[in-house]
Amino acid sequence: MTERLIVIGGDAAGMAAASQARRRRKVDGLEIVAFERGHFTSYSACGIPYWVGGQVPERDDLIARDPATFRDKHQIDVRLRHEVTAIDLDRREVVARDLTSGGEVRERFDLLMYATGATPTHPDWARTADTQGVFGVQTLDDGAALIDWLDGTARRSPSSDRLRCRQAVVVGGGYIGVEMAEALLHHGLSVTLVDRGEQPMSTMDPDMGVLVRDALVGLGVDVRTGCAVTGLSAKDGQVTGVLTDAGEIPADVVVLGLGVRPNTALAAEAGLPLGLSGGVRVDQRMRVPDVERVWAAGDCVESLHRVTGQSVHIPLGTHANKQGRVAGINIGGGYATFPGVLGTAITKVCDLEVARTGLLEREATAAGFEFVTTRVESTSRAGYYPGAAPMTVKLIAERRSGRLLGAQIVGRSEAAKRIDALAVALWNRMTVDEMTGLDLGYAPPYAPVWDPVLIAARKAMEAVEATG
Ligand SMILES: Cc1cc2nc3c(=O)[nH]c(=O)nc-3n(C[C@H](O)[C@H](O)[C@H](O)COP(=O)(O)OP(=O)(O)OC[C@H]3O[C@@H](n4cnc5c(N)ncnc54)[C@H](O)[C@@H]3O)c2cc1C
Structure with a gap:
């Protein structure tokens, strides 16, 4: 019997889920229809500032896959300019408005993927x-x-x-x-x-x-x-x-640029459970709990924070893509789980790179941790090597245990992606003491002999030791 998957929202989470489901189930077993109220699918909102700024020349450079590609290569029926206005879980159908013609369509589903993203805060x-x-x-x-x-x-x-x-x-x-x-x-x-x-x-x-x-x-x-x-x-x-x-x-x-909140109006009306953060609640397999064969992913859901164990809403493309993939694997009959988030994020302002992972001081306090902080100034390369640029690394470590709780980096060049080493340490619940021995790469064009990450870990270890 051919089942029917309806996807609401045709960007990162929704189309990642649709694509993964298709990889596992052929068209005679699973029909996939994706409703997207906008003009595009699988576009990179993350690239908009660089398009506006001129570094990315064309709008279409930001579009990974268009509806024709989804239709012809993946047999996914994408309906642009169709806004889903209601979900009826009892009848297992959605109602969608065709924003071009003004007409209304009803489509039944066996499986539903909710991926409506976030709504910008507009006071x-x-x-x-x-x-x-x-x-x-x-x-x-x-x-x-x-x-x-x-x-x-x-x-x-x-x-x-x-x-x-x-x-x-x-x-x-x-x-x-x-x-x-x-x-x-x-x-x-x-x-x-x-x-x-x-x-x-x-x-x-x-x-x-x-x-x-x-x-x-x-x-x-x-x-x-x-x-x-x-x-x-x-x-x-x-x-x-x-x-x-x-x-x-x-x-x-x-x-x-006032932030966003999860776009859950439809979900709430349909009776899908929302968490304290406002996002749709999901389990590790991105299933909406207690609702049969409904999944959700991306900016519209809340996620488990791996440091605090709390549910948080951290709207990032990196999470949306991974969560959509997990949902799609499960929809397709496979097995995958989403392990949670650290809130690792990087950006830049001209040549200044900015990065964070884990908790800020105020977040660590709110989560009940007692902690020490250290801030070190170092350079991206050996001091004598041309192009060495200043970098500030801040670590937050739990008092006594020395467990890393969070890290932030600001620097002129080759700074931001150093956060990844810290994110891996955090992911694996390392202490700053353990981190001092990390075998990070060294050569003068790439780092000082003690990488800024290692210097920060050493200083943090001393601060932890001082707390007794
Ligand atoms: C300017 C900007 C820069 C960013 N930079 C970064 C970055 O550098 N790194 C990073 O990790 N993240 C970044 N993000 C965040 C990232 O873009 C989002 O986290 C990601 O797009 C979320 O994907 P999503 O599929 O959950 O939601 P969205 O991308 O918002 O997609 C949801 C889709 O659902 C559609 N939709 C909503 N409701 C309905 C409905 N009722 N019916 C039909 N369709 C509907 C919407 O039109 C939308 O296309 C940035 C975001 C912006 C805006």
Whole structure:
């Protein structure tokens, strides 16, 4: 008998699941239909800042596989511009609206994959649909609209001089905010970055975030922290400024990077269980518990944090792809589990690389750990070798046991991917003492004889010993 898999959401998690399921079950055993409300499948939202910034020339460079490829090579029926509006678990069918024709279709399913991603946080002041020049960067359509606006081609107001934009305000200093600040600098704009927090990059401890701030300021970005946005000003329907509790900042383009929350409205209506983090609850095989043959993955679910053991919502493409793959293997009749997350993340602001894994200080405190912290300054290569660049490594280790709890790195070059060694140590519950003996590679063009990671581990071990 041919079964039917319906996938809701045609990007990383949904299409990874669909592809894996297809690899294991041929078309006469499993029919696969994927609904995607947008214009694209399998696109890299992660690449949007680099497309806007011009490093990636074409939008299509960000698309891994289009619907024709899915149809012809994988026999997966992708329906673009179809938004699923309801899931009926009793009748085992979904209702989808065709956003092009306005029509409605009902499709039955035996298996369901929920992969709707995340919804950007847009406060009330940003929901002014009539104000042009305010952009999110969640989808390729968002990126295209922003690029058109920056180039002046989308400015239609009678008072518009169709000149290129000059002043940009980025609201939110997380990794998307800082990536977009860089992208706007590449467009030749003067850029202001506004964040409510003490430092930009609240995904780092403030003493590391300040290094990102210094780099942004060095690039000419006007960084305003501790500053809350209260509204927008506009003229002739076009944004002219951002209103804050510390006054107005002029802007002819505003980019929002205020974080996301799991997109679970449909799931909640259908009665799928949500966790405390707001994401759909799943077990290790990405099955929705107590709901027959329903899976979920990606930015819409919560994940197990391997250090705290708690459920967290950490929306990253790296998790979405892995979780989608696990779900697809299981849907296809195989066996796979998703082992949890550490929250390892890297980014850059021009030549400054920023990375973290595991817990920040505030997260370690909230999880009940007592810990020591160490921060070391080192270099990417042997000090005498050309191109050696400064690097700051911070470690957080549990008091007494010395177990690594988290790590952060900020440096000028060859810094960020060093976080991977630390992520592996964290994954394997290593102590900083054990880490001092790690056999990491050394040659002058690649590292000092004591790699910055090892120096940090040594210092952390001393700090742990001092706690008695
Ligand atoms: C600017 C930017 C930069 C990023 N950079 C990084 C990075 O460097 N590294 C990293 O790990 N992550 C990064 N991310 C995060 C990463 O893109 C996401 O974690 C990843 O895309 C999540 O995949 P997903 O499939 O769960 O959700 P999504 O990619 O959001 O896909 C969900 C899809 O579901 C569709 N959908 C939603 N509801 C419905 C419905 N009712 N009916 C039909 N379709 C629906 C949506 O249109 C969407 O296409 C970045 C994100 C952004 C926005």
